[in-house]
Amino acid sequence: MPQLSGDLLARALDAAQTLRDYGQAKAIAALARHLDGEAKAQALAHGLDAALASANARDRTEALEALAPQLSGDLLVRALDAVPALRHRQYRSRRWRHWLPT
Amino acid sequence: MWESRPEALAALAPQLSGEPLQRALDAALALQNEWARTRALAALTPQLEGETKARALKQALKDALAIEHEGSRTEALAALVPQLEGEAKATALEQMRNATLVLDRDWTRARALEVTLPRRSEHDRLKALAALAPHLERMPKQSRLSRR
Numbered sequence: 001m002p003q004l005s006g007d008l009l010a011r012a013l014d015a016a017q018t019l020r021d022y023g024q025a026k027a028i029a030a031l032a033r034h035l036d037g038e039a040k041a042q043a044l045a046h047g048l049d050a051a052l053a054s055a056n057a058r059d060r061t062e063a064l065e066a067l068a069p070q071l072s073g074d075l076l077v078r079a080l081d082a083v084p085a086l087r088h089r090q091y092r093s094r095r096w097r098h099w100l101p102t
Numbered sequence: 103m104w105e106s107r108p109e110a111l112a113a114l115a116p117q118l119s120g121e122p123l124q125r126a127l128d129a130a131l132a133l134q135n136e137w138a139r140t141r142a143l144a145a146l147t148p149q150l151e152g153e154t155k156a157r158a159l160k161q162a163l164k165d166a167l168a169i170e171h172e173g174s175r176t177e178a179l180a181a182l183v184p185q186l187e188g189e190a191k192a193t194a195l196e197q198m199r200n201a202t203l204v205l206d207r208d209w210t211r212a213r214a215l216e217v218t219l220p221r222r223s224e225h226d227r228l229k230a231l232a233a234l235a236p237h238l239e240r241m242p243k244q245s246r247l248s249r250r
Contacts, residue, residue, distance in 0.1 A: 061106040068113035076117050083114075083129055086106045 009034055025051035025063035032070055048075055057086045105138040112145035123149055136165040137174055144181040163190050176201045
């Protein structure tokens with residue numbers, strides 16, 4: 001990913017937007033780091049749409065986590081608004097060890 | 103039903119301030135499960151200040167201490183300890199020291215030791231490490247402990 005710029009980055013973004021929901025959100029989260037200004041804001045808005053459209057709460061949570069460090073302003077508020085709907089089963093074991101202070 | 107709401111709140115926490123931060127705090131306090139509430143509060147408290155922070159930490163510690171499962175309680179306390187001070191920190195550390203004696207999962211016992219060891223006397227440190235040593239081979243290779 002760090003190798004992408006210019007046309008290649010634009011093509012990667014186009015390709016990301018052909019993915020569905022969770023996959024699109026995760027791809028955009030990775031690509032958006034290399035964008036700035038309006039292009040970044042637009043990409044993150046698409047990524048958030050895709051994250052929140054994910055079929056199950058687990059995917060929505062993971063997609064949201066991927067995008068979260070880059071969100072601000074209205075997008076951050078939208079992400080926060082989505083939190084109450086995030087509940088699902090059988091999630092604990094895999095996530096458990098992520099909860100350790102760095 | 104497992105909660106992923108605290109995970110989402112924790113991911114968003116570093117970006118939050120002002121009114122969205124207050125909303126996230128309200129959402130965290132509304133979580134029903136002690137572990138979930140502690141998890142969310144532990145992530146949000148670094149963003150808070152003053153009395154709000156103190157109240158959130160107090161609630162998080164209360165919730166952490168109420169977690170029934172030993173290993174889960176240890177993890178919750180380990181996440182809170184760096185943010186606690188004074189009597190609250192002493193309480194959390196005391197709980198973790200006790201946990202090192204009874205935890206049946208090696209990695210959680212090791213985690214409890216990791217947090218409490220620097221605050222023990224040299225004699226206690228050696229004793230605790232000697233007790234843990236026979237179990238080290240069975241610990242996950244990718245645990246945070248082994249990566250440090």
